[in-house]
Amino acid sequence: MTAVDEVREILQGIRRCLTAGRDLGLEPPGLSPAALAYLEGGSAVQRTATLEQLRDVIGDCRRCKLCSGRTNLVFGEGSPSARLVFVGEAPGREEDIEGRPFIGEAGKLLTRIIENGIGLKREDVYICNIVKCRPPDNRKPEPDEIRTCLPFLREQLRIIKPQVICGLGQVAASSLMGKECKISRERGKWFSYMGVPFMPTFHPAYILRNPRDERSLKKLVWEDVKMIMAQIGLRSGD
Ligand code: SF4
Incomplete structure (x- = not known):
């Protein structure tokens, strides 16, 4: 193993530790956002107190190659004190045009x-x-794009x-x-x-792309949604 390989392996170990710590809700002490971003392989994000301030920090972001094809950056929307956050994959065509998340059929x-x-x-x-700019032809975001945008x-x-x-x-x-x-499976x-209970479920676009399985997929999503409701103290009607 060369010295470069050894350093790479050490950095990967540090990244894994940082990720594991953050998943437990632990913030690493004494590291600047830039140092953290370097170690995590993502963007340096200045700490902000509000979503509006964060949006200003992101600005006309050019940190990854998705910036070149977007019409609008889709930051996200909803309550700044929401009990429940839905995280999708990436903006699609309508979202890119309007600058708002989940407004097409899936939305x-x-x-x-x-x-x-x-x-x-x-x-x-x-x-x-996960990423705030539309990938070309609605392709999946690539690992480097996800890594760069995830700190936001x-x-x-x-x-x-x-x-x-969710x-x-x-x-x-x-x-x-x-x-x-x-x-x-999951x-x-x-x-x-980041120390918050997190449940994966099917993307609404996947349900719409599979009309033959729509009923059964919706049933499974409803089962997941009922567990999410229970977690935030809401009762379902059935
Ligand atoms: S996808 Fe994220 S990191 Fe890439 S340009 Fe858009 S906002 Fe910036």
Whole structure:
């Protein structure tokens, strides 16, 4: 093993420790945001007190290559004190045009889940994505793009302090879990992200792309949603 390989291995070990610590809700002491970002392989994010301040910090972000194809950066929207945060994959076409998350067909389904299923208003929860700019042709965000953008989501979650995070789809769930996640296997189970209970479930777009399985997929999502409701102290009607 060369000296470079050894250093790389040490850095990877430090990254794993930082991630594990943060998943337990522990903030590493005495490290600047820039040093942390270097060790974590992401962007340096200045600590902010509000979502508006964070949005200002992100600005006209050019930190990853997704900036070149976007029309609007989609920061996220909802209550800054939401008990429940939904995290999707990336903005799609409508979201890119409007600069708002989950407003296309998948977004309408998510809104029905929130309003008709959970019984909250859409503005009572917070909705955002793993990456804030639309990938070309709606491809999946690439690992370097996720790594660069994820610190912004972490900062959003640090400010909001939700009681529950719901990860929508494989990309969101894998990014938050730090490893490949198969939704059909991991949905309905509790994990932890930054010390917050986190549950993966199917992305609404996946349900819409599979009309033959729509009923059974919706049933599974409803089972997950009921567990999320119980976690934040809401009762379901059935
Ligand atoms: S995806 Fe995130 S890191 Fe990349 S340009 Fe957009 S806001 Fe910046």
